[in-house]
Amino acid sequence: MSARSRMQAEAAESSAVVRHQIAANAAQLHALGRALRARAPRAVVTCARGSSDHAATFAKYLIETQARLITSSAAPSMSSVYDAATDLRDVVFIAISQSGKSPDLLAAARSARECGALVIALCNTADAPLNEVAHHAIALHAGRETSVAATKSFIASLSALVHLVAEWKQNAELGDALHAAPGQLALSWSLDWSNALDTLRGARNLFVIGRGYSLGIAQEAALKFKETCGLHAEAFSAAEVQHGPMALVGRGFPILAFSQSDDTRDSVESMEREFVARGAHVLAAGGNVAGTTVLRTISAHPVIEPMLMIQSFYGMAATLAFARGFDPDVPPHLRKVTETV
Secondary structure (H helix, E strand, O other), rough: OOOOOOOHHHHOOOOOOOHHHHHHHHHHHHHHHHHHHHHHOEEEEEEEOOHHHHHHHHHHHHHHOOOOOOOEEEEHHHOOOOOOOOOOOOOOOEEEEEEOOOOOHHHHHHHHHHHHOOEEEEOOOOOOOOHHHHOOEEEEOOOOOOOOOHHHHHHHHHHHHHHHHHHHHHHHHHHHHHHHHHHHHHHHHOOOOOOHHHOOOOEEEEEEEOHHHHHHHHHHHHHHHHHHOOEEEEEEEOOOOOOOOHHHOOOEEEEEEEEEOOOOOOHHHHHHHHHOOOOOEEEEEOOOOOHHHHHHHOOOOOOHHHHHHHHHHHHHHHHHHHOOOOOOOOOOOOOOOOOOO
16 A cells, blocks of 8 residues: 555554564563562552553453463552542552653653552553653554554554563464564555445544454544544444444434454344344444445454454555545644643
């Protein structure tokens, strides 16, 4: 895929970024995995904003399924606004940030450390203040990212989380799947999702659906629709959309559904069939439900497939932005680093 924007050019680097990251972080994450096994934490807490928080959603499903530890998301304002300390003894606190500069995230990480947590930072900026707060700083190695829309740094966050959990739980199958991901990311970038454009070019609203490992990328895709395409999109779990949100779905309503090849696929495909029955336009990444527009995907380990699907999505989203009259590199009213207090 040729790059018309910095967003596309940077997303295209994801394969090389993940390949380099795996090698560069191997020794550190092997040692950290050993330390986590010795520590035997009782829970994990994540803390992030924006795209990084979508990576944290992925982390929740990854850690709860692979490490079998309850994993919850911290509200940064508990520290930066309410000054509320929480008992975090024997807890791992994972802060995810591209810049590592946001004051509320720094306050949350400092508070977590003071309250007894082991703080791990996943950050793309080597000299970020967040790295100074953390006990362990894991570099994303995504390189400079100048487009406001995060792409390669988001994928790098997912791969670093997979690497961390694979080492922590000594999961050779997961580690092997991660080592195959760079080649699969390159293939995913080459996939043609242009058959989604007719449905989305004139859309005003849509739902993005996922479940389990793919819920985080559904959230990420919904954000990218908003910031790069001027398109209002909301992300839902396939298990939740059938409640109140389903009232909005009727003839011609667009749906983008992500499903990986695990036990969650049946529920996603069940919702796709109901959407089709209502006359909705369903774009399906994963699976092959009659009446949907199928977006090609690469088969891989279920933990890796969402990473591959969001890579294909990024290329389509940038193309859609131009088709809708937007520059994906310069979304209105946004800037690259948001420093929330």
